[in-house]
Amino acid sequence: MNATEANYDWVEVEFYAVPRLRAGVAACRVPAGALADVLRAVLAQCPGLAPLLPDGQPGPHVLVSLDGQRFLHDPGEPIPPGARLLVLSADVGG
Numbered sequence: 001m002n003a004t005e006a007n008y009d010w011v012e013v014e015f016y017a018v019p020r021l022r023a024g025v026a027a028c029r030v031p032a033g034a035l036a037d038v039l040r041a042v043l044a045q046c047p048g049l050a051p052l053l054p055d056g057q058p059g060p061h062v063l064v065s066l067d068g069q070r071f072l073h074d075p076g077e078p079i080p081p082g083a084r085l086l087v088l089s090a091d092v093g094g
Contacts, residue, residue, distance in 0.1 A: 009081030013042050015049075017089035019062060022048040035064070036075035038085065049087075063088045 009032045015023045023046040030041035040056040043049055052062045057075050064072045065086040066079065079085065 011038055011079050011081065011083050011085060013038070013085045013087060015046075015087050017091070019049060019052055019087045019089060022046070022052060023087075024048055032079055032081040032083070034075065035072055035077045035079055038079045039064070039075075042087075052087075058087075061090050063090045 010029045011032045012027060012029055014027045015025070020026060023042075025046065028042060028045045030038055030045065032038070033041075036056040039053050039058070043053055043056065052059050058064045058072075065088065066072055067084050068086055072085075
């Protein structure tokens, strides 16, 4: 961890399926905060996700899960430091 990273509390964001293809990476690390702020920080690192995360919110074809336990919908929901967000395709049919 470098000096810049030491100044933040981080969230690990993992991408699966189409979001991973668009992001071009399997995961990234961004500062903790409200869900919308976290997703905007993700967009700053992975601009290819813009169609899937308009205005820092999950689009209709994306699900965001907190620690694989529950899906998030409220853009103001706080994402605590050390949390893991999973960004998944919302596939039809399952």
